[in-house]
Amino acid sequence: MADIPLGRPSLIVDDVHVDYRTYGGRRLGPRQSRLLRHVGTVDVVQAVRGVSFVARHGESIGVVGHNGSGKSTLMRAIAGSQPLKSGAIWTDGSAALLGVNAALMRDLSGEQNIRLGGLALGQTRGQVAASYDEVADFAGIGEFLHLPMRTYSAGMGARLRFAISSAARPDILLIDEALATGDAEFRRRSERRIEEIRAQAGTVLLVSHQLSHIREMCDRVLWIHRGELLADGPTAEVLERYAEVTSLPAKRRAGA
């Protein structure tokens, strides 16, 4: 990991709360169901609860936490695709979210998705055309580029998504587990691309359950637990505490 001097703040997350509302789906007792059968119920999931932190240009930050702790929700909120219940997020420049479910069109070819994806990330037609060959090369999926994305393996889809999102050279690149499906060679190239973005004073946030990726690529780690920011500090320090807790049996872990 290159030693890149940190610049001014690129991202400020201030006391952010995100709720989801889900409707219906609860099994009711016989008396209730007679009354409420067609009414349904509302459940509120408090996915992110009062998270605050500041990221700087040139910083690479890992985000860890158990399944369902709120990491992806926080990334979507930073990318602007998830409404906040309260709090505020400020970004200096553009933020692009590269997730396993990034919004590419399954029925369109990889080639068409490169063009659409670039436009969706705010590039002009000229910029999309200029970076087309670079994206195609980086994805490295050969002839498959001309076939619909639904014919791709998970790894091929991940390669194309990474190539599209990182070619747009966003100021803030949010990566949600997208590297997990690539092979070792692709991961090395992705790591180099991430370093390039940081070197151009971009900020990278990397959500991963693969602590080795975080250790290799990040100098700071946020630990999200049940929607709250439990720790924010140097990678080695936070991962040591996180590893201690994750190696405990689930019962003792409950209060972490």
Ligand SMILES: Nc1ncnc2c1ncn2[C@@H]1O[C@H](COP(=O)(O)OP(=O)(O)OP(=O)(O)O)[C@@H](O)[C@H]1O
């Ligand atoms: N669209 C949704 N509607 C309702 N609840 C949701 C929705 N998306 C996520 N949740 C809930 O919000 C909480 C946080 O989910 P989120 O996907 O952000 O966690 P995560 O830390 O990214 O999990 P994982 O590591 O498993 O990917 C969970 O309780 C999840 O069930």
